[in-house]
Amino acid sequence: MVDWDSLTFSFTKTDRMYLSKCELGGEWAVGSMMDFEDLVISPAAGVLNYGQGLFEGMKAQRASDGSIVLFRPDRNAKRAQEGAMRLGMPPVPEEIFLDAVMKTVRENSRWVPPMGKGALYIRPLLMGSGPILGVAPAPEYTFLVFTSPVGPYFKGGITPTSLRVSERFHRAAPGGSGGVKAIGNYAPGMIPSKMAKKEGYSEIIYLDAVNHRYIEEVGAANFFCVKDGVISTPELTGTILPGVTRASIIELAMARGYEVREEKVDVEYAMSADECFCVGTAAVVSSIGKIQYGERVKEYYGGEVGPITRELYENLTAIQQKRSPDEFGWIVDVE
Structure with missing residues (x-):
């Protein structure tokens, strides 16, 4: 066993x-x-x-x-x-x-x-x-x-990860199939991910293919950042996968009183944020400790898990494990 x-x-x-x-x-x-x-x-x-x-x-x-x-x-x-x-x-x-x-x-x-x-x-x-x-x-x-x-998708689970912004590769283009979980969307990301890991990073952050400045996804996960208590995540434009965990984090954060914006997230804005994290079925909620963009490296919350990231992670996993009431009706028992 x-x-x-x-x-x-x-x-x-x-x-x-x-x-x-x-x-x-x-x-x-x-x-x-x-x-x-x-x-x-x-x-x-x-x-x-x-x-x-x-x-x-x-x-x-x-x-x-x-x-x-x-x-x-x-x-x-x-x-x-x-x-x-x-x-x-x-x-x-x-x-x-x-x-x-x-x-x-x-x-x-x-x-x-x-x-x-x-x-x-x-x-x-x-x-x-x-x-x-x-x-x-x-x-x-x-x-x-x-x-x-x-086991956990990222080694260390909620422990902050290090990411690098890709200025060479893009995940999807407008009018393509980036918004669906097509099998062909994943092989092109293997080499960029492997290159990032070889350099000591956990994963790649992809920018949009038109302006090369707006954050789209983190490898195979959705991106969030927090600045002055406001949570931002890239809006769904057809190039970003509409993640189930993404939708749940948005609903959960709003129910906890946070302002959540689905918008174009400029990489410069993300580099000035207080906290960053990524979410997905595999990753659940994974804290981002630092991001390298060009020659610059931004460390978030002293390399520790930010308080809003931790609150959302603990709230979501408590619901998923029935340790707190499921106020949203998200959990389905396997009979």
């Missing part, structure tokens, strides 16, 4: 997976559970040749009462539907998506770590699995869900 104390954010094979198929123009039906195994797929599959595919990232966690819970799974289902339409794939109905996630977590429940030791990462995947030659939607689609127990 897994050594929960040494769990990292990496793949571990679990017991079971969910699989369903649908013809182009057809209707999705409830799929079936099966033992985790390799797929048989045509070399001419649309996903292999033209990148016609998307994924979601979710977590099942052990709560303080011993139950297993999901966090806002309906938001992932809706985002996957929007992404499918953008990529020319038949959207999976929300009830089928949620049923698939529930069944997969239930049949892999022994892999859910104890509370505070990590989570069971859930990976729904939708792809054009049918053979196609010529840039067009595939004739057949596969929807599957698998899981893996994971």
